[in-house]
Amino acid sequence: MQASSAISNTTTSGSWGGGSKPLVAGYGKLMMWFFIVSDALTFGGFLVSYGFSRFKNIDSWPIADEVFTHFPFLHGIDAPMYYVALMTFILIFSSVTMVLAVDAGHHHNKNRVAFYMLLTIIGGAIFVGSQAWEWKNFIKGEYGAVQVQSGKILQFYDLEKNKRIPIDEFAVSLTQERYTHDDNVGLWYVEESKLPEITLDEVLAGFNRNLNITVRLEAIDDKGKKIILDRQEAEVAINSATRVVKGANLYRNEYGNPLFADFFFFITGFHGFHVFSGVVINIIIFINVLLGTYERRGHYDMVEKVGLYWHFVDLVWVFVFTFFYLI
């Protein structure tokens, strides 16, 4: 009896026996921190590879505040970045409610933890919804453009009004003989993607008819503005047009370099997925708070752990916001 208790004493009280907290942080919290380190490196890799592609195309990268100009319920009003700034603020605010929930947990105030967790969940949901809305606008596009043989994008510019002009404003509608192939009236084993609503011929006809329309290149000048060709140069440039581009997908987009859209989908998508999973985890913890699980356990460490994750998601957004939208 004496001997066995001595053995168990040495195994539990030593440094390797568990139960001691050299960093004054619980096991779960420490592991959450190390997960955050690895996730930060992942996001760092993504953002740096974005920087690589951007430095590689430094003279022709799309200008972000020309792309993200939408604000809900304000149609046709040019509002560069206001909505993204609002989204940033919503996420920071949900971070604040999260840290208030952690604080209330330290004071064992169950109702306030639940209340602040709920606010955090709502903030996160609003953010994910806004992100989806941004994606919708990005994919749908606004002005449209044509792609030339080299793969570059030519946008259209109205010299009289001194602003960009959407292709559907000047394109001439021609009678079309060609319809999208459908497998129930044609060959059942052949598929065709949807034909564009405005064909290249219609855009070119409109371009030839309106002499005040010219072409805006992907290339940017020293001041960081997109280069606008004069009419004669534009007529030469548009000769090699191969297709109309409206909106964005992974292969081509109306804003310029395809890599821009690829990184947009990848980085904001990966971040949006983090926010989404954060909301799901928050809901699980919220339910547990309501059920009184942590009250019975005697501490609200789980709220603190999920809080760390949530703040990290906010932190990543701060960087995405800077490198994708501001710079």
Add this chain to the structure above:
Amino acid sequence: MAEHLHKLEIFRGLIKFKSNQQKIWGVLIFLSIVTGIEVSLGINKPEILLNKFLGLKLLNWIFIIMTLIKAYYITWDFMHMRDEKPFLKNSIVVPLLILIPFLVFILLIEGSYIFDVMLGGFKSWNF
């Protein structure tokens, strides 16, 4: 409650808050001000800040520095890094501070090198 004592000073003791909650709101106000400045600079783009410094526009340097400041306050105050042991702080921050700038350094230099090759090479790149 001794375990949950918070350090309530920010800006190296310039502002000292009375409670942790007050500190949270104070940091929120600070972060909002910084974000507001960033957005207004991003929309207005003052001419003088478009000059280049060390290969980047001054404006972009300001954005990057402000982002790092925001990151510091989010980690230190929202994530309570300020209250952790120095060893824990360092084991989180030091790997990131070594690895990410290293990656930035290598890839951005390589990216601008490829840009130069594409621009000034003997071959015409048409893709």
